[in-house]
Amino acid sequence: MFGIPSIGKLLVLGLVIGGVYLFFKVKGRREQSLGNGAKKNARQNTGRTPSQSQENQDDNGSLDMVQCPACKAYIPAKSKCSCGGNG
Numbered sequence: 001m002f003g004i005p006s007i008g009k010l011l012v013l014g015l016v017i018g019g020v021y022l023f024f025k026v027k028g029r030r031e032q033s034l035g036n037g038a039k040k041n042a043r044q045n046t047g048r049t050p051s052q053s054q055e056n057q058d059d060n061g062s063l064d065m066v067q068c069p070a071c072k073a074y075i076p077a078k079s080k081c082s083c084g085g086n087g
């Protein structure tokens with residue numbers, strides 16, 4: 001007759017599948033967060049800040065985002081939209 005798999009074998013099988021699943025899940029998440037972190041760091045502080053007078057910067061780190069009236073894309077308030085519709 002067919003051999004009924006024992007609880008022990010099922011447990012091992014589950015652990016193996018779970019381990020592989022977790023491995024790829026953690027791996028993917030780590031790569032994602034690494035990419036985001038690199039982008040953030042590059043934008044926020046690129047080494048030393050040159051001695052400039054900061055005129056309209058009352059909060060550090062957060063940019064004011066405005067919506068472009070033409071293409072509805074969110075862009076930094078100080079920068080022009082690439083579509084040319086924001087002034």
Ligand SMILES: [Zn+2]
Nearest residue numbers: 068071081083
């Ligand atoms: Zn636009």
